[in-house]
Amino acid sequence: MALARISFRNDYSEGAHPRLLEALAQAGREQSAGYGLDRHSLRASKLICERIGRDDADVHFLAGGTQVNLTAIAAFLRPHEAVLAARTGHVATHETGAIEATGHKVLEIDCPDGKLTPSLLVPVIEEHGDEHMVRPRLVYVSNSTELGTRYGFDELKALSIFCRTRGLYLYLDGARLGSALAASGNDLGLPDIAEMTDAFYIGGTKNGARLGEALVICNPALQGDFRYVIKQRGGMLAKGMVLGAQFEALFRDDLFLDLARHASVQALRVRDCITAAGFTMFSGSDTNQQFVALPDAMVAKLAGRFEFETWARVDSGSTIIRLVTSWATSDDAVDEFMEHFRRLADECAPPAAALAASRQNQGKQECC
Amino acid sequence: MALARISFRNDYSEGAHPRLLEALAQAGREQSAGYGLDRHSLRASKLICERIGRDDADVHFLAGGTQVNLTAIAAFLRPHEAVLAARTGHVATHETGAIEATGHKVLEIDCPDGKLTPSLLVPVIEEHGDEHMVRPRLVYVSNSTELGTRYGFDELKALSIFCRTRGLYLYLDGARLGSALAASGNDLGLPDIAEMTDAFYIGGTKNGARLGEALVICNPALQGDFRYVIKQRGGMLAKGMVLGAQFEALFRDDLFLDLARHASVQALRVRDCITAAGFTMFSGSDTNQQFVALPDAMVAKLAGRFEFETWARVDSGSTIIRLVTSWATSDDAVDEFMEHFRRLADECAPPAAALAASRQNQGKQECC
């Protein structure tokens, strides 16, 4: 039976962390005001504002990431204004045209590692010079990205300065923000992100919550009437406390980062095992998503015992797979993976072909 | 403190019924496939199909009612096609233009009790005769309605025949479907509704679930690619099993109807107490929403001990209030309400002015 395999498929297979379940159960025994105006949501909002060091930010809790993205973008932009995103960005390719369905074009930019930079943005902005083309207005970045990479302080700062100079909004999709912040080399804090962006969201679903994302609108000019747009787009839950209670538990202490750190540690164990066997990782990820090109035979054997996604086909008989860890990934699961992987790597020696495949696909990853 | 008062404010103040919490906790300990393809959602879907006696229906679970309505209507209609709804219908006035935001006009029809009939529809349809006006295409009904009234078998059958004759879709918003089916005089079954409508949804949020609604698409012509539209509109939860596990618990046995029956019994106790005191209820509701016009002084005193919504102002010093019961409304709460109400009614005797107000507003209820 498929689920008996150990899963590295994604970070949203498990229900929720026990402390969040407990918080939910407790909240469920009280009566609450509806539509996100309950005491748990208000407290969670306050806790997040304290964490980012801003008392003028607005925090809204929504059920899922696509919902957050489409609601925010619909609220922030005028009809002719467009989003700038990496081609690998979630809004660009994996939301079934949710942004376009609100009327806005997403201008997709090829970039080697899923990360935008001012120099990648400049030519697109310059190309769009008059009213016969959309007006680029909102820069969408993910942190960590869909390829597991992260923005450093200087990188995000450069983007932020660029955006403010050019009259662009900077919006950060934090579906996996925990994984970015918990990475060992990370030098970005939540207050930095709040300072550098106009809005961002903190992902709960992929970091221990049953469901829920916390949108933080830092730019006061974008805050007006936001609850109207949430309601209009179907994102206002009658029992909003379901979301609030979980974020209250995540941010009352360090649970949010603790859960992400656990995932990160397990991911690096996976990565180090793979590179020790002579393989080169596909993207420079140090977060909870790890990508590697493996010979097809090896992929098939791994799949007998583990679940994971195949990410892209490599021409020469290899496939890039994605291995994802989460707050729920156990030491034992990773131990077992490492043991299997080492054995298979030995059998498949030498991994030269796969290595070559890894390299020749560095330039193709933007098509994934 | 406000919440210390006993609440008849709405049917979504409580977390969830203990059996649903238990089902959620259990599901949360397993790994599940994502996006509604987990085993709980599949089983819940199968249970609902069995209950309605149809194996060709499609069942989808979404987080909230506005989300269901906007997704279904966006998926079913072409751009120039419009919705026909009672002016009191949820899509007409209480979804912040969610339907219009998908591009479709809602044609609002005045009706005395929140219920549509063929004879109310005919003039609107005949008025819309050419391409300079929208084409009426989908008839939206709520059961029970926003005024607590219900459709009987013959009434829904008549609408169904009318719609099929005229090439209209019939869509039933069942946010409070439990309360309609559990009413003592109800003669409609779920299989009847599945037979008579093109699509309908079964409300969980207002009948014991933490969140979740089950959309049933009965008409095969409307089923194609529906998951694409769910995703596009932000309604596809990564952890869809949160919804599926609850509906599995609601429909594994009679829990869904049992919860609704409890609410219904309490509502009738409230109603009977009020009418025994000489007041006339505002709408002919026998479900979990009860409306009555009371003198303002009485409203103020009731509000010291109970929470409820004021529904509409009556000119002559009276106000219509709404009292809502739920699966969680205790005998004690209703006992206390009844005791208070009788005492206040005696103090405020004679209620003649309020009675008159009740009557003169029978014709105004469509503006609520």
Add this chain to the structure above:
Amino acid sequence: MALARISFRNDYSEGAHPRLLEALAQAGREQSAGYGLDRHSLRASKLICERIGRDDADVHFLAGGTQVNLTAIAAFLRPHEAVLAARTGHVATHETGAIEATGHKVLEIDCPDGKLTPSLLVPVIEEHGDEHMVRPRLVYVSNSTELGTRYGFDELKALSIFCRTRGLYLYLDGARLGSALAASGNDLGLPDIAEMTDAFYIGGTKNGARLGEALVICNPALQGDFRYVIKQRGGMLAKGMVLGAQFEALFRDDLFLDLARHASVQALRVRDCITAAGFTMFSGSDTNQQFVALPDAMVAKLAGRFEFETWARVDSGSTIIRLVTSWATSDDAVDEFMEHFRRLADECAPPAAALAASRQNQGKQECC
């Protein structure tokens, strides 16, 4: 053959006034810049600005009225903001949901004569008090209205003050603005309208032009990036000079008002003939649209010689017809109509039944 009949069907059956044809022919012999940046459009824009006494207004020329309305409203409003309009307003019922297709709800208000007033707006605005309902934002009026009635100076001023006090935009659809301004009792000038509204348009199609409407955006806050929205909605003509050249000719001297005055004079001749025969006009129109309820037999006989629209059925064997005059309506055509009408009125004497019908339908005209 149908067209041999004399037409009072509408004001857009003829091609264009000879002086506009001449202007077009001359412009067509030159090379012009594209997309509305040609010298004719620029001059026409300047002439209109002079006529309204504002050098900070933006003028844009579009092909038709629905195009203007949907483009302006899409550009002016945020997604959750709604339009307030008379139920008879063009955007409400006769544009196939064009406004809703841009995502905005139109809140329809019953009003006896097609004209909005502050007191008609207040209850709708007060009903819309929170984020579960749309936010009323733009008041749409037509002048002259779809029923031929007009706003006086004081009426529009009252609306304007009301809108500014309440944070609402006031938008005036001037498809038949000429007919309003040319009416004998009119006390509103173009500068008044520019002062009182946030935007309005001056209709060319129904006042002598081959096609074209001039949108004037008076409120600078609404002017930004408007050309982007025109292009996005398909309204930017490559050969924009076709529109500009006509408006240049209309506003170089008094041609615009002269054409409208001609229509008005003919309309009053028609009206006076009808009332002299003992009939009561249906709406208090003194513009180029005249409505009257006539016995069906009389309608049938008139239709043998004249073209016109039947507007609404009256129960008692009568029908309301609409008679429209234009710049092209000849003295002879009206003479012939008057002669026929008097004869028919004598045959059908006494007109008591029709008169009664006229009266009992004063309250129904909002359903037209």
Add this chain to the structure above:
Amino acid sequence: MALARISFRNDYSEGAHPRLLEALAQAGREQSAGYGLDRHSLRASKLICERIGRDDADVHFLAGGTQVNLTAIAAFLRPHEAVLAARTGHVATHETGAIEATGHKVLEIDCPDGKLTPSLLVPVIEEHGDEHMVRPRLVYVSNSTELGTRYGFDELKALSIFCRTRGLYLYLDGARLGSALAASGNDLGLPDIAEMTDAFYIGGTKNGARLGEALVICNPALQGDFRYVIKQRGGMLAKGMVLGAQFEALFRDDLFLDLARHASVQALRVRDCITAAGFTMFSGSDTNQQFVALPDAMVAKLAGRFEFETWARVDSGSTIIRLVTSWATSDDAVDEFMEHFRRLADECAPPAAALAASRQNQGKQECC
């Protein structure tokens, strides 16, 4: 004064061909039915049906190309369905997000010459495999393309077969269809296009008309209620005869092709002069748009006497310019251009650098 220069800027600078002006003047003297139901529009529709050999096609006349594209796509697609287009396609980059504003994503495909092929489409279609991504549904091609290239019979046939096999609609934007059909090497006829596509439009604006495009819907499954969508999107002109009368004149005899042939002959004269001077044209155009990379000094000198668009910057001191001819381009104008060009080419000899620039940019033209 700018316009005294001879213009090769575009094919929509002139008013209209005299025979169309005459047709318009004549039609303008009659009374006509409104909204495209006039006798000229009906006759023009019939003439086009005869020309394509189909009596089951629907023909609609609209004012401009963006209007046609957005109306057709809005009418043909369900919300989650997407357009496939060359990155240079008009809908992709030059309509200010008009398609996205109707809710649909445009999937942009890099292609060397502005033309799509099955092998370019396959990877995009295969990448879009589930409900987390849009469903590719309509293939948009332009003929001639934005780079002046054309589809041959076999090329369009291959696309047509591919689309029908894969359940895709094939839609052809014929803003410059005349220029494609009039090219000397063309082997496609209007009946072929009607047979191979689901819908296409015949451009009038860029081929002698004052304004107007004729949309032909060949696939009966796409014809239903199309006039509703025209009206909703603002494209229905009250005086539709303005469009019909011009197309009647274009298709009563061979005027449509005659005008295009004239432009084509002049374009080839321009092209041959340029290549004779040793330059390589940028795209393989044999239609009325010619592209060539020239040294900047030469561009500046040409611009002193002629108007044209600069298309893209070439790094090495060269710029690609676009030269466009039309039905109105005179022999004298081209003579003068050729004389100037030869002289400048001699002065700037040798053109080696520009030649090299031409070549190294063959691969970049998709960014134009």
